[in-house]
Amino acid sequence: MQGFRRRMTAAPSTGQSLVIDAVTQRYGAFFAVDHVSLDIKAGELVALLGPSGCGKTTLLRIIAGFILQSEGHVVIGDRLMDGLPPNRREVGIVFQNYALFPHMTIADNIAYGLAARGVAADEQKTRVKDMLALIKLDHIADRFPKQLSGGQQQRVALARALAVKPNILLLDEPFAALDKNLRLDMQIEIKRIQRLAGTTAVLVTHDQEEALSMADRVAVLNAGRLEQYAPPTEVYDAPKSLFVNTFVGTANTLPGKVVALNGEATVALDIGGDIKTRAPTVPVAVGDRVTVCMRPEHLRLADSGEGIAGIVEMGLPLGPSIVHEVRTADGRALKVTEPRAAGAQPRAPGSAVRVRTVGANVISIFPAAAA
């Protein structure tokens, strides 16, 4: 056993692949996680993104082995994990509140997993030293967690999880407790360390910017179901559902009816006028009611001519861009973000404008929710 463990921890530090196969977690009739399937490659960083209560933590705890799923399988590398307790899964986890052992020094915290695996004392020491160097805290190895700042505690939690060279690293909203500046530093730091260690990582977050900036691929969850699983740019540029379109980034939505489908789609908006959009990702037929989604940066303002008529409510010059809020005839607010030329001023409130799209290929339509 001892020898086996030592060999395992001395293995090269590249992470393992992780397959989540139709995993479901039921609480009574309620589905906290509903047939979610994810295929995560070794060394990849995947973000689980979704609103509060969508089942992110539950899925993470299933991967770690704290919850036994009602259905489906978890496979790490080529080993089926179902029924294996957390201490035999070789999975590292960083909790939202870090969960450092308060009665142990930083060095002892980092050594904890090594000791649990029966790693020899001198090897423990070198490994702890390496980890402390990696997180740049070697000068305060003998402090207790309470004596550290939030960012430092988080780095220790990360080092503790990585010290045992886990096959998978799980991070549950690791940045939620940090202030904005520190958060960005830590995001870069964690990404650096994860790359360096070659660990496969699953990051839980409800912050879309964090997911888009850090992850190789983003899994968007809603009410326990997987809405889309794709690289960040694809999730943003080609959202697969109305939920993804509105949850990731901002989107202006307008109701309408499909009037033509030919590679692109043409939608007659309820407030008047036609708009060309890209082909729908979800099948719709001519005559169907749809919701048109337009990102603010894909809209432009004009004084007259074609486009949706509206009145400027407010204009905000934001340095590199100008944001206008335009009120349409039926009272909806449209956000329009345009690049700002030097010296350009926002339009005066009350001025009549036309809102146009920059092109059909960036406008999405989704079947209108059956109301």
Next chain:
Amino acid sequence: MAATPTTQNLPTVTAYELKLAWPLGAFFIVFFLAPLVLLFIVSLYTDTTMTHFGLTQYAKFLLDPFSLKVLGATLWLGVEVTALCLLLGFPLAYVYLRVPGWAQSVLILIVLLPLLTSVVVRTFAWIVILGRQGIINTALLELGLIDSPLRLLYTEGGVIVALAQVQMPLMVLPLITALTRIDPNLADASAALGAGAWRTFWKVTLPLTLPGVIAGCLLTYAAALSAFITQTLVGGGQMLFMPMYLYQQASTLNNWPFAAAISFIFLVAVFAVITVFNMLGKISQGYANA
């Protein structure tokens, strides 16, 4: 809590606190400190008629093997009761945190029940249980496991068990408080790092519960030592502990100076034990809250 005044208001707050403490302080001075001083003066008389001063009563106790044996037996009894309470109380507190809400209410009621019953009633219940014709002996005889009744009452074992039951809440409540304060993620973190249930218990749960363990032991120990009624009724005539010993000297033999000296020696001995406990508590507290 050492108040380091950083703002102007702090001294005022301290003044308030002192004022509020006055009623209780006065109560203690009149009904605790004053009698204690009187008791100490009484203990300094050399004779029962209380005419001459001297330290003979203390010398008498400390040079008398019988008296020292009673003191030793009493301090040891406290240790045994405390150990038994800890042994039974810890698993109980541990289970308490892991059962659903309704079961917690039931457990807490069972734990608190001894506090809600009179000491005399509880002690007589134990006599009924442990006696020659008691529940245990009757059951064992009926089952044919024994031929003649076991001697359970009037034994040290009987006293320990009865005292442990009575003092259990004093152990379990601080333990539950200490266990509740531990972040449940710590156990999960430990498991994810490869530790089994035992390792997690020894390395994480137990060290973090130590302040509660110390508090529980302190309360249980002090209460077990002075539990006059239970000690006497369940222990019977053969076993003599300090409370009964000094009661005999005072009431039966009317040797007030010697009884007073016994009280003081007992007080100092208990203080010594508690100070050691307390020091352990301080150390463990620094350790757990560092």
